[in-house]
Amino acid sequence: MPRNVRCGTNLCSVVQSLKMSSPYFMQSGSVLTRNRSGGAGRVPAASLRSKLTSSQRDADTVPAVKVKAEAEEATVSDLKPSLTPLSTDGCHERLDASSRRRRRRQVKVEYDGDDGASQTKMEHWEPPDWVTQLGFIREMRSGRDAPVDNMGAEKCYDTEAPAHVRRFQVLVSLMLSSQTKDQVTGAAMQRLRAHGCTAENIAATDDKKLGELIYPVGFWRNKVKFLKQTSAMLVTEFGGDIPSSVEGLVRLPGVGPKMAHLAMDIAWDQVSGIGVDTHVHRISNRLGWLKKPTKNPEDTRKALEEWLPRELWSEINWLLVGFGQQLCLPVNPLCSVCLNQYSCPSAHKCSPAKRPKPGSPGSAGPVHRIKVETEPAEESDVRNKAAATQEPTSPLTRWTRRQVKKYC
Known part of the structure; x- marks a missing residue:
């Protein structure tokens, strides 16, 4: 019978020690703690729970502030009431200052964009001497x-x-x-x-x-x-x-x-x-x-x-x-x-001839020009006149009139 009492006493002491050391077995009563002087003192369980809760909130607020600082202004304004602990007042002030700076930068960018667009629309070009x-x-x-x-x-x-x-x-x-x-x-x-x-x-x-x-x-x-x-x-x-x-x-x-x-x-x-x-x-x-x-x-x-x-x-x-x-x-x-000969940029310049189509007699490659159909006597006269004056014949004399109108 005493052996049973001794086992029961030991079991009670073990359970009591687990309750004192583990927060999972905390009850509504008081918990034994040891102060610096070595004496045992009793601290209410409610105060210990509040300390643990406040420390957990402090640990959670650091990543939350970093995420909210990078979010948009609308998200910050929606989540700002959730940051209620008094210990994060400094974080609130920094967050409010960063959001105000962000709002000022957005307004400035929109203003600069509108100003540049209005300047582009107002740009007007006209020839210098057209009047x-x-x-x-x-x-x-x-x-x-x-x-x-x-x-x-x-x-x-x-x-x-x-x-x-x-x-x-x-x-x-x-x-x-x-x-x-x-x-x-x-x-x-x-x-x-x-x-x-x-x-x-x-x-x-x-x-x-x-x-x-x-x-x-x-x-x-x-x-x-x-x-x-x-x-x-x-x-x-x-x-x-x-x-x-x-x-x-x-x-x-x-x-x-x-x-x-x-x-x-x-x-x-x-x-x-x-x-x-x-x-x-x-x-x-x-x-x-x-x-x-x-x-x-x-x-x-x-x-x-x-x-x-x-x-x-x-x-x-x-x-x-x-x-x-x-x-x-x-x-x-x-x-x-022409009265515009002194102001026209194309004055006294020959009109550019149109480039002939590929495969036509005047296209790039071997030049095969259509000669004017004349009698042999006329061709010899033209050749003799050119040799007498020592001037080459004009290229237009080698083309038919229809060909000149086509390419000019």
Whole structure:
């Protein structure tokens, strides 16, 4: 019996020592501790638990502050109330200062970006002497005696016809004028008007008859097809009239941007853009009116519309077209009688010849030029004259007239 009591006593002492040393067996009562003097003292369990909890919070706040300092401002503001311990007031102050600095940097970057964009939009380029050059062109065109002034699209329609018929005739004259001189276009329009130049009549005319009426305009076979298709569309969709917008006009077969803008100006009296043909394209590049040289009329139109005042869009076409027909010719321009010869960067310079296509007689490689068909006696005379004057014959004498027109 005493042995059992002794075992029970030992077991109780072991359990009591485990309770004193391990925090997992803490109870609501008190825990024995040992002070520096070696005496045993009792500390409440609640105070020990609060110390352990506070130390654990201090250990957890360090990585939390680092993560929150690198997060966005919105995340910091959402998580800031969770940092409640008083021991992290210094961390709160540093976090607030870093967030304020971050907000100031963001506002500054946005302000600088908007300022740079506004400066880019306000940048405006224009040729240095375009006002003087335009005034000289007006003076040289004051006579209004160029072919475009007498036989252009503004002169080809019947002034006594109904309004929708006049607009249709304007469109037809513009379609015929592509790659065609104004004299040929005017003669073809007179024949069409005598035949009956309305959308209904053109759509009912057979291809052979229509080809005889418009010949010899450039690409007359294709234009016969385009006129028939366009007339049929206008009869079915617009009642014989033409569309009143550039988008509707461009939808018609054989109608490009230049024709659409000119039709809006002449037929509808609305300026929608600059009508750029080969004359306007050539002269604009020669005068340096473009920020960068362009290769086609459509690019020239966009470049001119960027800086040329809108009130000049309607005038610039007939000014430059007549100027190109009389003075600023495609080949050998008359720079000596031009008033812009001292300000034009291309004055007194030969017109650049077009580069021949690959495989043509004038392409790179062995040169095989087409000689003019002449009699042997004539060839000997030319050879004797060249030897007598000791001057080489001009390269143009070795080419046919048709070949010169093709490559120049």
